[in-house]
Amino acid sequence: MIFEMFLIFLFLIVVCFLIFDGDIMAPSFIFCSMYAFSIGCALVNYQVWGLNIINKEFFKIYVWGAIVFVVIGVICKLIFSPRFADFSKENLKKIQVYKPLTYFFIFIDLITLFLWIVNVYKIAGGISSFSDMMEKFRLETSYSLDVSMPGYLSQLSKIVTATGFIYMFIYINNLLIEKRYFNINLIIPSIYLVFSFFNSNRLNFLELVATFVVYYYFLKNVEVNMGKRSLSLILKLIAAFLLVLVLFYGIRILVGRTDSKDTGLVEYITLYAGGPVKLFNMFLEQPIHSDFWGKETFPAINRLFNEFNLFNVPQYIAHKEFRSYDGIDLGNVYSAYRGWYADFYFKGTMLLQGIFAVFFNSYYYVLRGSNYYSKHMFAVIMYGYLASCIFMHPIDDVFFTDDVSVGFLIYILVFIVVYIISLKKVKIKL
Numbered sequence: 001m002i003f004e005m006f007l008i009f010l011f012l013i014v015v016c017f018l019i020f021d022g023d024i025m026a027p028s029f030i031f032c033s034m035y036a037f038s039i040g041c042a043l044v045n046y047q048v049w050g051l052n053i054i055n056k057e058f059f060k061i062y063v064w065g066a067i068v069f070v071v072i073g074v075i076c077k078l079i080f081s082p083r084f085a086d087f088s089k090e091n092l093k094k095i096q097v098y099k100p101l102t103y104f105f106i107f108i109d110l111i112t113l114f115l116w117i118v119n120v121y122k123i124a125g126g127i128s129s130f131s132d133m134m135e136k137f138r139l140e141t142s143y144s145l146d147v148s149m150p151g152y153l154s155q156l157s158k159i160v161t162a163t164g165f166i167y168m169f170i171y172i173n174n175l176l177i178e179k180r181y182f183n184i185n186l187i188i189p190s191i192y193l194v195f196s197f198f199n200s201n202r203l204n205f206l207e208l209v210a211t212f213v214v215y216y217y218f219l220k221n222v223e224v225n226m227g228k229r230s231l232s233l234i235l236k237l238i239a240a241f242l243l244v245l246v247l248f249y250g251i252r253i254l255v256g257r258t259d260s261k262d263t264g265l266v267e268y269i270t271l272y273a274g275g276p277v278k279l280f281n282m283f284l285e286q287p288i289h290s291d292f293w294g295k296e297t298f299p300a301i302n303r304l305f306n307e308f309n310l311f312n313v314p315q316y317i318a319h320k321e322f323r324s325y326d327g328i329d330l331g332n333v334y335s336a337y338r339g340w341y342a343d344f345y346f347k348g349t350m351l352l353q354g355i356f357a358v359f360f361n362s363y364y365y366v367l368r369g370s371n372y373y374s375k376h377m378f379a380v381i382m383y384g385y386l387a388s389c390i391f392m393h394p395i396d397d398v399f400f401t402d403d404v405s406v407g408f409l410i411y412i413l414v415f416i417v418v419y420i421i422s423l424k425k426v427k428i429k430l
Contacts, residue, residue, distance in 0.1 A: 031390055031393060072358055087373065116195065145316075218380050276396075367383060
């Protein structure tokens with residue numbers, strides 16, 4: 001049944017390519033492509049993971065989830081963007097941010113990075129090696145309610161994130177014009193990348209790459225009509241994707257994944273990308289349903305309820321259980337569907353998938369139907385920041401767990417402030 005499901009997703013990729021006019025950045029195309037890759041990685045381990053037996057509920061959720069996403073994508077395109085905006089009379093313009101402001105952001109980001117490293121060192125209890133320090137930090141902060149970064153530092157980290165993504169947008173914009181690969185605008189995204197390593201978070205690296213691709217696509221579309229099918233672009237993205245996989249494998253020790261130091265490239269990538277397929281199937285064989293509302297889907301909202309003593313929500317650690325199969329450790333990443341099903345069963349899972357699909361398809365097609373470069377630049381920046389949720393869907397839910405929260409509202413505010421003082425009063429060099 002796993003082979004049939006893989007063929008269904010390959011078929012959906014072709015369907016999406018055709019009905020969305022070769023738009024490889026269409027949310028539905030990305031969604032189906034990422035799931036096809038995840039299932040393909042699982043198939044590499046078909047024998048050792050025992051994938052000959054697939055739960056019928058698993059098959060139903062994966063296939064119907066994709067169909068819901070694609071159908072909503074078609075409807076949103078017809079409603080919001082039957083025709084894409086024409087940029088034939090518009091050109092990319094170099095973005096020149098006031099240099100002292102850039103230096104100021106670099107200073108703030110470096111100070112935040114330094115303070116973060118100091119606290120990582122304290123939480124880890126010293127250092128024997130960098131990888132061991134990051135492993136101890138990850139375990140202490142991920143699986144304890146009593147250990148966390150100071151509140152002021154968590155807020156400063158939002159500035160590092162906002163400046164990192166906004167300056168990445170500026171860097172790509174200017175790169176397409178000047179073809180200069182190294183300039184001052186690259187420093188701030190680089191600081192964010194280093195910061196992610198010291199946060200022991202591999203997902204940040206993948207999210208940054210996904211956002212880079214989205215920004216590049218939207219900006220390149222202003223220069224060249226990307227609505228037309230571009231084989232060269234597809235080949236470039238495939239090559240970049242393979243490079244990202246190699247880099248992702250290379251940084252595993254840096255972010256504290258010392259248990260995988262003897263794991264080969266193919267084994268590691270197929271375990272990380274394909275593991276959720278086996279894990280979610282195992283979960284559905286013996287599902288663990290939540291004992292209160294939104295336990296796995298809305299941890300940020302539940303933390304807020306707990307702080308204000310509402311609805312008797314207890315403190316809890318949101319991490320899911322680890323599982324193994326026949327002595328093989330598979331981890332605890334189950335795809336976005338796991339938390340939704342644990343909290344709200346099949347109907348609730350499809351409802352949340354529908355909400356997810358409506359949000360991202362509507363957002364995307366409203367942008368594509370508008371003159372977004374001159375009128376909605378901030379909206380493009382925020383879409384790129386959020387769109388990584390589509391890429392990460394086969395691995396884990398980021399949208400409802402992280403972005404549906406008060407903390408994300410603060411993120412938006414920080415993004416707005418940084419955008420206004422760096423881009424809104426920008427000097428345009430023709």
